[in-house]
Amino acid sequence: MIPFLRKRMVSSAVPLFCVVLGVFFLARMTGNPVDLYLPLSATAEQRAEFSAAQGFDLSIPAQLWNYLSDAVRLDFGTSLRTGQPATEMVLDAFPVTLQLAGVTMLLAITGAVLVGSLAAYRPNSPADRVASLLSMTAASIPDFWFAIMGVLVFGVSLGWLPTSGTLGGPEIWVLPVATLLIRPFGVLVQVVRGSMVSALSAPYVKIARSKGATPRRVIFGHALRNAVTPVLTVAGDLAVGLVNGAVIVETIFGWPGIGKLMIDSILQRDFAVLQAAVLLTAVTIFALNILVDVCHALADPRVRQAVPA
Amino acid sequence: MLLAGTVLVSSGCAVANSAGGDAGQADGRTLRVVLTQEPPTLEPCEASLTGTGVVVRSNITEPLVERDPASGELHPLLATAWKQTGPRTWSFDTRDGVTFQNGEPFTAEDAAFSIDRAVNSDLACNVEGYVFGDDDLEVEAVGDDRLTVTTAEPDPILPLRLSFVEIVPRTTDTEAKVRVPVGTGPYAVRSWQAGAAIDLNRYDDYWGKAPDFPRARYVWRSDASVRAAMIDKDEAEIAVALDPMEAEKDTTVAYPNNETTALRLDGREAPLDDLRVRRAIDLAVDRQGIVDALLGGLAEPAGQLVPPGVVGHSEEIEPTRQDVAKARALVAQAKADGVPTGRTITLVARNGMFAGVSETAEALQYQMERIGLNVRVRMADTATQLQYQLRPLPKNVGPIALLIMHGNQAGDAAFTASQYLLGDGPQSTFGTGDLDRRISDAGLLSGDRRQQAFADLLARQNEKVVQYTHIAHMSGLLGLSPSIRYEPNSATGDELRLAEVGQAEAVKH
Numbered sequence: 001m002i003p004f005l006r007k008r009m010v011s012s013a014v015p016l017f018c019v020v021l022g023v024f025f026l027a028r029m030t031g032n033p034v035d036l037y038l039p040l041s042a043t044a045e046q047r048a049e050f051s052a053a054q055g056f057d058l059s060i061p062a063q064l065w066n067y068l069s070d071a072v073r074l075d076f077g078t079s080l081r082t083g084q085p086a087t088e089m090v091l092d093a094f095p096v097t098l099q100l101a102g103v104t105m106l107l108a109i110t111g112a113v114l115v116g117s118l119a120a121y122r123p124n125s126p127a128d129r130v131a132s133l134l135s136m137t138a139a140s141i142p143d144f145w146f147a148i149m150g151v152l153v154f155g156v157s158l159g160w161l162p163t164s165g166t167l168g169g170p171e172i173w174v175l176p177v178a179t180l181l182i183r184p185f186g187v188l189v190q191v192v193r194g195s196m197v198s199a200l201s202a203p204y205v206k207i208a209r210s211k212g213a214t215p216r217r218v219i220f221g222h223a224l225r226n227a228v229t230p231v232l233t234v235a236g237d238l239a240v241g242l243v244n245g246a247v248i249v250e251t252i253f254g255w256p257g258i259g260k261l262m263i264d265s266i267l268q269r270d271f272a273v274l275q276a277a278v279l280l281t282a283v284t285i286f287a288l289n290i291l292v293d294v295c296h297a298l299a300d301p302r303v304r305q306a307v308p309a
Numbered sequence: 310m311l312l313a314g315t316v317l318v319s320s321g322c323a324v325a326n327s328a329g330g331d332a333g334q335a336d337g338r339t340l341r342v343v344l345t346q347e348p349p350t351l352e353p354c355e356a357s358l359t360g361t362g363v364v365v366r367s368n369i370t371e372p373l374v375e376r377d378p379a380s381g382e383l384h385p386l387l388a389t390a391w392k393q394t395g396p397r398t399w400s401f402d403t404r405d406g407v408t409f410q411n412g413e414p415f416t417a418e419d420a421a422f423s424i425d426r427a428v429n430s431d432l433a434c435n436v437e438g439y440v441f442g443d444d445d446l447e448v449e450a451v452g453d454d455r456l457t458v459t460t461a462e463p464d465p466i467l468p469l470r471l472s473f474v475e476i477v478p479r480t481t482d483t484e485a486k487v488r489v490p491v492g493t494g495p496y497a498v499r500s501w502q503a504g505a506a507i508d509l510n511r512y513d514d515y516w517g518k519a520p521d522f523p524r525a526r527y528v529w530r531s532d533a534s535v536r537a538a539m540i541d542k543d544e545a546e547i548a549v550a551l552d553p554m555e556a557e558k559d560t561t562v563a564y565p566n567n568e569t570t571a572l573r574l575d576g577r578e579a580p581l582d583d584l585r586v587r588r589a590i591d592l593a594v595d596r597q598g599i600v601d602a603l604l605g606g607l608a609e610p611a612g613q614l615v616p617p618g619v620v621g622h623s624e625e626i627e628p629t630r631q632d633v634a635k636a637r638a639l640v641a642q643a644k645a646d647g648v649p650t651g652r653t654i655t656l657v658a659r660n661g662m663f664a665g666v667s668e669t670a671e672a673l674q675y676q677m678e679r680i681g682l683n684v685r686v687r688m689a690d691t692a693t694q695l696q697y698q699l700r701p702l703p704k705n706v707g708p709i710a711l712l713i714m715h716g717n718q719a720g721d722a723a724f725t726a727s728q729y730l731l732g733d734g735p736q737s738t739f740g741t742g743d744l745d746r747r748i749s750d751a752g753l754l755s756g757d758r759r760q761q762a763f764a765d766l767l768a769r770q771n772e773k774v775v776q777y778t779h780i781a782h783m784s785g786l787l788g789l790s791p792s793i794r795y796e797p798n799s800a801t802g803d804e805l806r807l808a809e810v811g812q813a814e815a816v817k818h
Contacts (some may be wrong), residue, residue: 035695163538256504
């Protein structure tokens with residue numbers, strides 16, 4: 001397992017470095033932030049002073065060198081927008097998104113395994129058809145539409161839930177998590193169902209059934225263990241995609257997470273915060289991918305053996 | 310599953326725990342305001358930024374004098390009286406018995422310090438560039454209750470300009486902008502939970518009338534429908550910047566917000582360098598149609614860059630009436646004279662500038678193409694649009710028609726003219742020597758002569774320069790809970806005075 005891990009980490013370093021470089025250059029291609037931060041009628045002298053203070057007057061390679069050498073020391077500079085250290089802002093925002101994504105994935109996987117397994121146990125039964133229809137609908141609903149409709153129906157019309165916000169009891173989680181959940185849940189139900197249908201028709205399951213195992217034992221004791229590998233892979237991809245979904249959810253519901261921070265940083269040309277946010281997100285995504293691979297390898301020894309040390 | 314569980318447990322419940330015990334429920338004691346976005350800073354010298362000013366101005370900090378948004382007159386605030394004592398010098402008497410929220414007494418020295426810090430320092434405060442230009446001010450405290458301010462050139466509207474300088478204690482940092490300000494206003498900052506809320510407490514030693522609400526809380530939601538829903542759900546008492554689709558509701562109030570939309574035509578580039586083509590564009594636009602169909606009927610067709618209530622606005626300037634046939638003839642004439650009227654004009658507009666902006670841009674594109682021009686729309690974000698709006702203007706981008714929205718919160722056309730009409734103004738693409746002279750001369754006048762001079766030069770722009778195709782004087786929409794009483798005015802979008810909000814009689818206790 002150690003060689004496997006080492007190999008995966010080394011192979012992740014190159015794309016991670018590409019992300020770091022990519023965001024650095026792409027940010028600078030969007031233009032000079034001076035206009036946004038100085039008065040509209042700032043003099044050329046004030047603009048020059050501002051550029052010099054922020055290091056924007058240096059050549060691009062010099063700026064890149066400063067960025068990389070500071071980043072190695074985990075110093076990502078100061079936000080142009082708020083004057084706070086970029087690292088501090090990113091570390092404040094990140095747990096908020098992690099919480100949202102964590103709860104969402106927990107519910108999505110649990111729900112999808114239950115619904116998908118039950119649907120697969122009797123393929124083409126009415127329960128299976130309803131589950132398939134609902135999951136396909138869930139996977140297709142635009143999240144921003146779902147969010148706004150959720151606010152209007154459950155917040156305003158029925159009055160059951162708060163419209164938005166992060167301050168309050170457990171009820172504040174319902175609409176944001178439901179919005180974020182709906183797509184991964186829909187996709188995972190279909191993956192679990194497909195995977196379980198083939199697992200349930202495998203010879204070892206037939207043997208188990210013939211020995212009189214209960215449906216619960218057949219599904220969760222035998223078939224699910226073998227059906228879990230593709231589910232894990234898809235769940236890993238979906239977890240990565242949650243960052244995109246978080247942008248919508250955080251913007252609409254006012255959650256101060258990393259998705260909203262990234263969008264604000266892009267719109268405000270706040271390079272330091274953008275770079276720190278993208279790097280931390282990229283590291284998390286790579287870590288998540290490695291974790292998925294490890295789970296994959298633990299579940300299926302062939303995966304470990306396929307990676308030479 | 311394992312991963313999700315680990316993440317959930319390890320991240321804890323930071324979001325829910327950040328509530329600080331205040332769930333923000335309607336308690337009749339907290340005035341809850343929902344803004345479009347979190348203010349980037351509460352630094353008082355940045356209060357001319359909308360997001361900052363709406364929280365800070367006249368709530369946390371106060372200026373020496375304030376402008377009445379309805380009449381345009383200046384009223385005493387931290388200064389009790391002021392007079393011009395020389396061609397370039399003004400003297401201000403400061404108010405006794407005022408204290409800052411840190412307990413220190415307010416004196417003329419604090420006022421002098423604040424002006425110096427905002428206008429003469431290296432902080433690059435927004436108020437400096439927008440209100441005062443490049444020249445520094447000489448400021449001197451003459452005793453505890455009087456200060457003098459001397460300008461480089463005679464300035465008849467100096468007190469108006471100083472109404473934009475928020476007064477802070479002389480102990481305030483001069484090297485860096487402050488995150489949490491101290492002022493003399495009716496409310497003091499209690500806490501700022503980054504990303505979540507800003508809380509204010511009533512300042513009990515406030516020198517003026519105590520506001521109704523002991524507390525105020527600002528939160529922010531970028532989606533207009535969510536802001537409106539928060540009023541319906543009784544989660545907020547005031548919601549700013551609602552969409553026209555909410556206009557019919559009892560809880561929504563429209564108010565003129567001093568913003569004017571216009572197309573700025575870059576007269577340096579063909580075919581926009583031809584006066585006939587610019588006039589044709591002006592004639593092509595169906596202002597009333599845009600107002601009725603796309604702006605919810607909440608705006609007024611415009612013929613000048615400043616709305617009623619601003620010094621210089623002229624009632625005699627009528628919005629141009631659409632005349633497609635005449636516009637077509639002008640374009641045809643220009644084409645016959647060799648003007649490349651088929652060259653693609655890029656119409657640049659900013660996402661989110663106002664509700665219906667992209668539809669307005671498309672309508673303008675259609676109306677310009679109807680008269681024989683070739684137009685493509687480019688929707689941009691703020692930073693990109695600013696590159697087109699501000700000097701130095703981008704090069705080699707062809708003819709640009711820029712959709713702008715100009716807000717004159719200062720109440721005097723001098724601020725508009727120096728930015729948008731001057732030949733080399735920071736937000737102007739071209740002009741004429743004649744217009745430049747008129748702007749410069751009008752700036753030295755006061756009273757009726759000032760009004761007339763600016764009105765004349767705005768009319769002159771429409772006749773001889775036509776850099777702008779004015780579209781509409783806009784309105785803001787405010788969501789107000791039935792539990793409060795508040796009358797918005799033209800300054801509300803930039804300066805939401807919480808002390809002017811009262812509890813509705815029915816819920817008073």
